[in-house]
Amino acid sequence: MVVPPITELNDRARDIFRVVVDAYLATGGPIGSKTIAQRAGLNLSPASIRGVMQELEERGLLASPHASAGRMPSERGLRLFVDGMMQVAEPSVEERAAIEARASGGGPVEEALAATTAALSGLSACAGLVLVPKREVRLRQIGFVPLSATQALAVLVSEDGSVENRVLAIPEGLGGSALTEAGNFLSATVSGLTLSDARHRLERELSDSRAALDGAARALVERGLAVWSEDGERRPVLIVRGQGRLIDAAATADLERVRSLLDDLEGKQEIASLLDSARAGDATRIFIGAENKLFALSGSSVIARPFRGVDGRVVGVVGVIGPTRLNYARVVPMVDFTAATLARFMGVQGNT
Incomplete structure (x- = not known):
C-alpha cells in the first residue's frame, strides 16, 4: 500500500x-x-x-x-x-510503575510475562500479547498413567519441579507392566537432559537395539518419541490477556467484526507468526487492518516490539491488539516501555 x-x-x-x-x-x-x-x-x-x-x-x-x-x-x-502526524504521549509515572511491578513480581518467568501482559492490556484497553520461546527445561522423571484402554498420560517432571502432561494413544490391551517398564527406562535414560537432548539419546538407544525393553514397552517409548518430536518443533509460547477488553460499547455496534477478531485470537499460530515477523530490528511495528491478511475481516491493529535478553539477543515480542481506532499516540509508547521493562527483567533473570 x-x-x-x-x-x-x-x-x-x-x-x-x-x-x-x-x-x-x-x-x-x-x-x-x-x-x-x-x-x-x-x-x-x-x-x-x-x-x-x-x-x-x-x-x-x-x-x-x-x-x-x-x-x-x-x-x-x-x-x-x-x-x-502522530505526537506520542509517554506513559505516566503510575502507568510505568504498574508495568514494572508486574514484571518484577517474582515467580516463574512465564507468570511474570503473563502478569505484565495483563497490566499492558488493562492500561491500553486492548488485548495484550507476548511471544516467547518455549523453555528448554531439564527432565527428572517420566511416568505413564493409564487413562483408558486406548490412552495413557505421559507425566514429565522437570528438575525445577514443573510438571507437563501429554496424552498418548496406546494399543488396546497394553498392560500396566509395560507402562511401568517404559517409565522406568525413560527416567533412567533421560534424567538431567533437555527434552530435545533426551529425544536424540532415545533415538540412538532404540536404533542401536541397546534398550532392554519388551515389544509393548518399546512401542510405547516410540509413540512418546513421536509426540515429543512434535513438541520440539512447536511454535513459541503465545500469551494472550484481556480479550474481554475488545468488547466495548462501540464494539457492540459491530459484533461481526468483534467475533472475527476473537476468532483470529483463537488461531494462535497465525498470531504467533505475525508477532514473530516483528522480531527483526529494534523498532516498534504497527500493523493496521488489512495490511496483514489475518485482520482483513476484523479490521484490527497490532502494535508490537521485540525485547532482548542479557546477551543482547531477541528473547520475545510484546504488544497489543485492538480495533483500528485505538489510541496509537498513547499505546505505542506504552508498548515501547513494556518491551524495555521486560528486557531489564530478562537481564536480571539471566544473571540469577
Whole structure:
C-alpha cells in the first residue's frame, strides 16, 4: 500500500484530516463537515470543509461508510497519521510503575510475562500479547498413567519441579507392566537432559537395539518419541490477556467484526507468526487492518516490539491488539516501555 507523504497535503487539508482522525479515534465513527466547522475552530464553512474532505477521499485517506454519514479515516489514512502526524504521549509515572511491578513480581518467568501482559492490556484497553520461546527445561522423571484402554498420560517432571502432561494413544490391551517398564527406562535414560537432548539419546538407544525393553514397552517409548518430536518443533509460547477488553460499547455496534477478531485470537499460530515477523530490528511495528491478511475481516491493529535478553539477543515480542481506532499516540509508547521493562527483567533473570 503506497501512502502519499504528509508533505503533499496543504495546511488546510492537514488540519481537517487531523480533526477527522481525532474524532474517529475518540468515537469510532465518522464526522461530518458541519460538526467540524462548529468544533474545530478552522474558520471554514461546511462547504469548504466538504470540498477538502472530498479531495482527501479521492486520495484514499478518508472513507464514507454511508452516503451522508460524514467521513472517517481509511486504513491508508491511519497509516499516514501514524507514520507522519502522530505526537506520542509517554506513559505516566503510575502507568510505568504498574508495568514494572508486574514484571518484577517474582515467580516463574512465564507468570511474570503473563502478569505484565495483563497490566499492558488493562492500561491500553486492548488485548495484550507476548511471544516467547518455549523453555528448554531439564527432565527428572517420566511416568505413564493409564487413562483408558486406548490412552495413557505421559507425566514429565522437570528438575525445577514443573510438571507437563501429554496424552498418548496406546494399543488396546497394553498392560500396566509395560507402562511401568517404559517409565522406568525413560527416567533412567533421560534424567538431567533437555527434552530435545533426551529425544536424540532415545533415538540412538532404540536404533542401536541397546534398550532392554519388551515389544509393548518399546512401542510405547516410540509413540512418546513421536509426540515429543512434535513438541520440539512447536511454535513459541503465545500469551494472550484481556480479550474481554475488545468488547466495548462501540464494539457492540459491530459484533461481526468483534467475533472475527476473537476468532483470529483463537488461531494462535497465525498470531504467533505475525508477532514473530516483528522480531527483526529494534523498532516498534504497527500493523493496521488489512495490511496483514489475518485482520482483513476484523479490521484490527497490532502494535508490537521485540525485547532482548542479557546477551543482547531477541528473547520475545510484546504488544497489543485492538480495533483500528485505538489510541496509537498513547499505546505505542506504552508498548515501547513494556518491551524495555521486560528486557531489564530478562537481564536480571539471566544473571540469577
